[in-house]
Amino acid sequence: MPQRPLDDRTVSDLVAAAVAAPSMHNAQPWRFRYARGSRTFQLRADLDRTIPHADPEGRALHLGCAAALLNLRVALADHGWAADTVLFPDAGDPALLALVRVVPAARPGVLATLYPAIGLRHTSRNPFEERRIPRDVETALRETARQEGVRLDFATGPHLQAVLAATTDAEAYDYMDAERDEDLAHWTRPGGETGHRASDGVPQDAFGPRMRGGRAPVRDFAGRRTVPGRPAADFETSPHLVLLSTERDGPPDWMAAGQAMERVLLLATLDGLSTSFATQAVEWPDLRWMLREPVTGTGHVQVVLRLGYGPPGTPTPRRPVSEVLDISGTA
Structure with missing residues (x-):
């Protein structure tokens, strides 16, 4: 799969795919930073979007941010890249959840096959059929x-x-x-x-x-x-x-x-x-x-x-990428 140039528009598209992820109460507790020079994403927890009583330890916050990380990995794979990911790279900064360095993909991976589902996946709170899963x-x-x-x-x-x-x-x-x-x-x-x-x-x-x-x-x-x-x-x-x-x-x-x-x-x-x-x-x-x-x-x-098996879910709103992504020219 040919690699698409990592210009600012592509970076924004990648993050748009990432933030299609689910999160508890759709709080969207994430922020991204991208450094052009090192081709590295930071995934940070947005601590202003915690759910204090139902999620006092931040477990659900981490689950949501991790789902966004998986979507980023899938989107990178679809664009011909791979994600060299390090979790919790700075013990002194617990809100920094992951560093994702964009590297060439040796070959197309299975993650790329999941990319079409990012825009289709929506939580469905409708009745499902009484039907067996194969x-x-x-x-x-x-x-x-x-x-x-x-x-x-x-x-x-x-x-x-x-x-x-x-x-x-x-x-x-x-x-x-x-x-x-x-x-x-x-x-x-x-x-x-x-x-x-x-x-x-x-x-x-x-x-x-x-x-x-x-x-x-x-x-x-x-x-x-x-x-x-x-x-x-x-x-x-x-x-x-x-x-x-x-x-x-x-x-x-x-x-x-x-x-x-x-x-x-x-x-x-x-x-x-x-x-x-x-x-x-x-x-x-x-x-x-x-x-x-x-x-x-x-x-x-x-x-x-x-x-x-049942009706598809209803799309829920997402914050604009401009609110959750910062792009800089340095590492």
Whole structure:
């Protein structure tokens, strides 16, 4: 694949692909800096976009930034380049999450095949069909997570029931917690915006319908609020839930899990699956341990995804690239 010149327009296009990544409540907690001289990106956490009550340790912030990093790697591969990535290069600057030096690609890689999915992947909070995912697709999803050093498990049987029960409990906890409801109110946009469309958060048209029946663990972004005219629908009774787990539970593991998460989401999109998140129980320490794979009981669940066949998701807004990218002429 021929390498495209890394002019400022191309750099902006690469970052536009990166920031199509999902993040908790669509807070978009990232910033990029690009140095022309060294052809190096910095990925930095935007600490003004934390979610203090639901994500006090910054785990979800790291997951979102890592998903943006994976998208950057995919976009570079599509442009004929490779990413020489170093995580946490400066112990004295924990907001500097990664350095990505752009280097020539020896040969086209598998990441480039994921590029078309970046613009197609949107979280779907709609009902999915009661339809089985083929074995070969499940195997491919496990393998793509493994490429990032992360374990992927499909929850089945008693494990699925335990995950569903923990998620139901987490939804109730969220509803009763005034501080978490405050987080939700800050990052959701019921009723739309007056005068302009917000560039972050979750707009009302992405809430999806209220659950009338079923057991799909879909977060209700309305929280305690009533949204006039919002429809109700029956969701699937046996949802397909996948859990991404790491052996340890610190920032490097969160970065690995976030990259695996986005890689799984992109491959699932290419395979015709719709996707959403079911991370409510992960956000409560006393429920999170119940999500672990029951046979070994080891590892730390970082992400729970809901997969299935159903309507595509609704695009959510993104901040302009000019707000999240700085370009300089030096290293």
